[in-house]
Amino acid sequence: MFLDEAIITVSGGHGGRGAVSWRREKYEPKGGPDGGNGGHGGDVFFVADPNTDTLSDFAARKKFAAKRGGYGQGRKKHGLDGEDRWLTVPPGTIITDVESGETLADLREVGEQALIARGGRGGFGNEHFKSSTRQRPDFAELGEPGEERRLRLELKLVADVGIIGLPSAGKSTLISVISDARPKIGDYPFTTLVPNLGVVKVSGRRYVVCDVPGLIAGASEGKGLGDKFLRHIERCGLLLHLLDISRATKGDEVDCEALVSDYQVIRRELERYSPALATKRELVVLGKIDLVAHDVANVIATLQKQNITVAASISAATHHGIDQLKAALLPLVLEERLKREVAEQNTPVGLPVLRPHLEDNAMASYRIEQRDNGSIWISGKRLEQFTVMTDFKAEGAVRRWRDVLERIGVYKAIKRIRLNDDARIFIGEREITKLL
16 A cells, blocks of 8 residues: 555653662671663654655554563663664655654655654663762652654655656556556456556666656646645656657647647646746657647647647657657756756755754753743753653652752742742643742
8 A cells, every 4th residue: 555644653662660678788888879770761863765655654653652671670680771772764755743843854865864752861770879978869760751742744755757647648658667566457448546656777777766646727726636746856867757648639630729738727726736846857748649640740749839849758658769758868867967967056955853852952952931820930951851850759859859959040930930829830831839
């Protein structure tokens, strides 16, 4: 099943909690704390895999999580780190955060990878907290929850040449004779229900062609199948616009006005869908010339007067002009590849985002605000992490938490803006009103 769009949820693994343990050995009456740290949770990565060309793996299953970290143990034994989760997607997949709308990664090339959801940090065991002033720490940290993200995956096939045209224009037949693709072919409209990719070999070089399901008037507004697949044309280096000359043939005459109309229908839909498509390089090709007895040269000359330059006339059924077309496309493909390479070199590197959403990790880097309902909200990556990892059931852990808040000025900041003693106070999503 071909699928080019999916919404899924991914979660980094939870960090393992630290251990509270005491060294108990013969002749060691003052062995002290020896609880080990919890393991880090696994991360969720995406990687562009050349062996897949659809997002169908995400059709039935919608939630994916990395493994959680192992718990710490006594004798300073640390928990195992959780195993990372690797999800494979086709090259050309764009990964977007549904909530923020932020594009997290654009995996165009084979092997490109992106870290999308981080695993949580493992909690420190009580051995970590021993000091000259805290000789018997009776607490350990909880594991940090892994990041959870709701993602939109959108596939835009990456091809050198995109074959476009009306339904039954002969696109599937053409791609089957110029490449190794074997699409379903029939003599009825909308034979092609999904895009087909094929590799063309010519003069010792290769390039990729894409056959997009037929477009009709109104495709950019949702009519027919074209609106679902117009996005794939955006990634093509150039367009091969196939006109079916047999559609405009009546007896021995060719209605050139009908051909012009067919051409303009497709052009309008491309322009309405995306301004970028309107400026993409285009090659117009007349197809099915074996079904026409009329002089094709006269038809080409007539179309030229209407500002439609026909680059080639072919018959996929008889293979007339096919080799010439393949050879003619090669230098254009190489030229467009060079343009893309130059553009990418001049574009600041931002995607794929291998380590997204890095923030200031300083404990004292936080923001405090009072909302309209009077509640006070404190946000800061490290402070929120510290709070969620604190075991509030352990008295020693609560004392440590309060000491840190006082040291970084949270108490003073709350006192400055708190207008009502009954106002609720939050750090991240955790209410701390009764803990202060």
